[in-house]
Amino acid sequence: MEQIPILQVGEFLLVSIQVDLHDRLVLRLQDDLTAQVVKKQAKGVLIDLSTVEIVDSFIGRMLGNMAALSQMLGAHAVVVGIRPAVAITIVELGLSLNNVHTALNVDKGIALLQTLVKQSSAEVRDEAYPL
Amino acid sequence: MKPTHFEILPLQSDEDLVQVRQKLRARMVELGFTLVEQTKMVTAASELGRNALLYGGGGTARLESVEDSNRLGLRMTIEDQGAGIADIEQAMTDGYTSGSGLGLGLGGSKRLVKDFELWSEPGLGTRVTIALWK
Amino acid sequence: MTANKINRLTEIFTRHEKIMLEDWLREQLTALSARQDLISEPDLCRQSAEFLALFTPACRSGSLTDINSPEWKPVLDFLASVSRSRAIQGFSPSETATFVFSLKQTLLAHLRKELGQDAVALADEMWTATVLLDKLGLYTTEVFQKSREEIIKRQQMEMLELSTPVVKLWEGILAVPLIGTLDSSRTQVVMENLLQSIVDTGSRIAIVDITGVPIVDTLIAQNLLKTVAAARLMGAQCIICGIRPQIAQTMVHLGVAFGDVVTKATLADALAYAFRQIDCTVIQQAPRV
Incomplete structure (x- = not known):
């Protein structure tokens, strides 16, 4: 059965979507990704959409879900590589994706994840040793 | 407005919907629509196709090139013989859904493709036509 | 009967091409007297001669009632290029159509000279010529309008781009x-x-x-x-x-x-x-x- 590969890069997971997405495939990805975040104890998830030609309301909702689920399991999520035409269409469609972090490309996404991880570990220290 | 070329595609599964999107995209590239236009129209077709699959039990997608006095266009009609829509106005409202979606399918498609026509009769089915002109 | 008809118009054009061209040019120059800033006399002369050189053979071989037949294609193409260039030069639609319509007067004058005695034949020929030239004249207007629309569309796009720099x-x-x-x-x-x-x-x-x-x-x-x-x-x-x-x-x-x-x-x-x-x-x- 078709499956979208999830790669491990250090403490992060990288999902690079290279096929034409359909609903069943996205649902399966959501299951796989949550399982992998737990199994690999990932600190961050990077979803690369640079070859994705459309994001409709279902795919958009699933992106939001995956970000929320990862967050719940202790990993930050960043969506990268959204194409200009796709970004315009998402906005016109009325999707907000407000709870999802975004970056221009994989490089910048990894940098953003590192900042987010640093910030949250600083928060944890602050809570552990209150002044 | 007269159709110059048309084809009818099945719409019974997720894979069929992917096919419909790819065929539509290919025709739009041929006709020279811009990347943004292509993306909007294909996204709208994807929303409507999903509705037909989820709520109409599947149907067909008719893809046709059209021509009126001085412009070329592309038209897609997505049709199912499902339960139909009882309250069209409500169905067009953002955020309303009878299923588990976001309720952006119909309203969103209309925003993406201004040429939008919806016909539905409870018990008979639903037919949505979208078109984009050069 | 039909063959006869074709012959008359074609005959006049073939026989009097030079004189017709002169008459027609005079007509145009009076009609366009105010527009000599937009087109020079030699240019107008060249365009007119070129038109007649295409028009006469089309009359000879093609139908006089159907300008969509292949014989008329060169004439239509030429008129399209004239209309387009005039749209760009800033002529009005009626000034552009005058190019063809002014030929009517010249042609009718010659027909009257040739067929003056035969009222029925004269009326017939005049009708055919009028319908034919009207069609060609309207065609120039159509092309003219389309060209103007294209110009406007292009300018709109240019303005949009001009006004939104990043x-x-x-x-x-x-x-x-x-x-x-x-x-x-x-x-x-x-x-x-x-x-x-x-x-x-x-x-x-x-x-x-x-x-x-x-x-x-x-x-x-x-x-x-x-x-x-x-x-x-x-x-x-x-x-x-x-x-x-x-x-x-x-x-x-x-x-x-x-x-x-x-x-x-x-x-x-x-x-x-x-x-x-x-x-x-x-x-x-x-x-x-």
Whole structure:
């Protein structure tokens, strides 16, 4: 059965979507990704959409879900590589994706994840040793 | 407005919907629509196709090139013989859904493709036509 | 009967081509006397001669009632090129159609001379000639209008592009100075230009300056927010600046808000904020003594 590969890069997971997405495939990805975040104890998830030609309301909702689920399991999520035409269409469609972090490309996404991880570990220290 | 070329595609599964999107995209590239236009129209077709699959039990997608006095266009009609829509106005409202979606399918498609026509009769089915002109 | 008819018109043209051309030119020069600034006499002469050189053979071999038959193709193509160039030169549609219509007078005068005795034949020929030239004249108007529409469309596109530049202020910082109103088609162009520039320059910050936007109503605010949202999807943060006091007042009055988008009063404030965002420090050097 078709499956979208999830790669491990250090403490992060990288999902690079290279096929034409359909609903069943996205649902399966959501299951796989949550399982992998737990199994690999990932600190961050990077979803690369640079070859994705459309994001409709279902795919958009699933992106939001995956970000929320990862967050719940202790990993930050960043969506990268959204194409200009796709970004315009998402906005016109009325999707907000407000709870999802975004970056221009994989490089910048990894940098953003590192900042987010640093910030949250600083928060944890602050809570552990209150002044 | 007269159709110059048309084809009818099945719409019974997720894979069929992917096919419909790819065929539509290919025709739009041929006709020279811009990347943004292509993306909007294909996204709208994807929303409507999903509705037909989820709520109409599947149907067909008719893809046709059209021509009126001085412009070329592309038209897609997505049709199912499902339960139909009882309250069209409500169905067009953002955020309303009878299923588990976001309720952006119909309203969103209309925003993406201004040429939008919806016909539905409870018990008979639903037919949505979208078109984009050069 | 038909063969006879074709022969008459063709005959006149073939036999009197030179004289007809002279008469026709005179007609045109009177009709267009005010437009000699747009087209020179030799040019007009050349166009007219070329037209007759195509028209006569078409009359000979083609149908006189159906200008869509292949024999007429060269004539139509030539008329199309004349109409197009006149549309660009600034002729009016009627001045353009005059090119063909003025031939009518010349032709009718010659027909009268040839067939003066035979009233029935004269009426017949006149009718055929009138219908034929009317069709050709209308065709020039049609092409003329289409060309004008194309010119207008192109100018609109050029204006859209002119009025929505995206400039790079600093490594990682773009600015979009908006001038005029922001309707939905302009929003599309702004979004496309901005997003492409974000990709091209790898920028993280985009400053949208609305100093030149005269009013911000609900629709314009919505369009601005769309632009901000689209940029955010590409990983770039937008700062809206240049909100003049009276505009801020109208916005509050209308209940328009930019939500959680960062807004600054001036472009300078926005740039200072952007520098902080990308961890860039600007240092004022001590004044030289």
